[in-house]
Structures are given as C-alpha cells and as structure tokens.
Amino acid sequence: MERDGERIEITISSRFENIELVQVIAEHLCENAGLDEDGSHWIGMAVREAVANAIKHGNKLDVRKKVNATFLLHDHELEINISDEGEGFDPDAIGDPLNPMNLMKTSGRGIFYMKTFMDQVQYRFQPGVGTSLLMTKNLAKGSGLASTQS
C-alpha cells in the first residue's frame, strides 16, 4: 500500500455541519488507499455515525467541546479513532435494532451501522476525559456492505 503509515488528524467543534468534513476525509483516504467507491462510502458512513454520536450523545451539542478524529493507515488496515469530551454511555444498553421489538424505533441504529461497516468497533470511557471510539477496517479484505454481510 503506497499510503502505508499515513496519519491524518482533524479536530472539530460540536456542530452537525462539521460531520461531513470528517466523513469526506475518511472517504478520500479510503479511495486514495485503493478502496472502491462503495467501500469508501460505507466507511465514510461509519465515521459519520461515530462523529454524530460524539457530538450529540458525547458532547451534547456543546460547541465549546471538541471532537477529534484520527485516521491511520498501516498494513492494509485503516484505524480510526473518534474521541469526544463527554461522560460516556453504556453501549450494551442500546437494544439490537434488528430485534422485532426495536424495528420501529426511530433511534439506536448508529452503532449497528458502525459494526456493520467496520471490522472492529470498540469504546473506551475515561472518566473526566471523555469517550474514545476505535474502529478498524482491513482494506485488503474487500470493501463495503457485501463483504460484511457474507
């Protein structure tokens, strides 16, 4: 991979209109790494959901609080870290959106999307510091929804 070792970092204030900035960076990085348009799109969607959660549920729309996104390409793997200044939450408390009881709920699909589009999704909560989300995707394995569904 020509871009091996590339690292990009961006910090935004907690405004929804900034989400797209981070999503676009993710998609461009994936395309530059050789991923096809679909694969790049789905990773961009995972990033969008992660940043949206950080702004809404982490920083609770406080524009003084920041969201940091770091992208690292190494060994055909894209590592994405999204961190906020929020108090954290219990990911296990969010119901499975595929459960018939939850199918018609209007929220609760963001983390499901991330888990669907990425290989690994891991939250880390640091009291007094914030929440950090690590997502990884093996770019050599293939891309997009089709590969994750199989």
Next chain:
Amino acid sequence: MKATPRTVDGVEVIKLDGKITIGSGDQQLREIITNALNGGKNKILLDMSGVTTIDSSGIGELVGSYTTVTNRGGKLKLLHLPAKLNELLHVTQLITVFEVYDNEAEAVNSF
C-alpha cells in the same frame, strides 16, 4: 433537502432531493409529513430518487414518518430507492416494513 410535492390520483407524491441526515434533512422530513397530514393528505408516496445521503437519523425519521402516517389512518410508501438506501433498508431489515416501488403508476395504483 428539497421537497417537491404533487398530487396524482389522490396520492401525494413527494420528490425528495438532497440529504436526509442528522440536524438537517431529518427534521425537514418530519415537517413535510406533518404538513401533508395536516392538509388532509394521508396517502403519501416518497420519491427517493434524488436522495444523495441518508444516515441513521434519516432512516429513523423515515420509520417515524411511517408510524405517524399509519397512526393517522394513512399509508406511506417509497418510490425509486437509490441503491445504497436500498442496501441500508435490507441491512436494517426495514425493507420488510416499507412498500417499495420502481414504477410510479404502479405505486399510485397500490393505494
């Protein structure tokens, strides 16, 4: 997001263009549906062909719109799903909830 409504044989066909995402199109979609219902239109066909991006909030709003219309005795159906939205509805199993059409005349006749 831009919404262009027109009435075809008693069905409100609303063409949506742009993004249905958190903080923008999601709230607009709710207003569009509410306005249609308040105007006595409860047979609603959403033409999704111009939707460029939809996130989990947008999907959530679609689900909420479906529930709202159904609870008001109406029907909400989808027309011309873009490929990626179609994939999302399959992944979330919401494809089992929504009636989806590729042909407008067929969709209108189904109400």
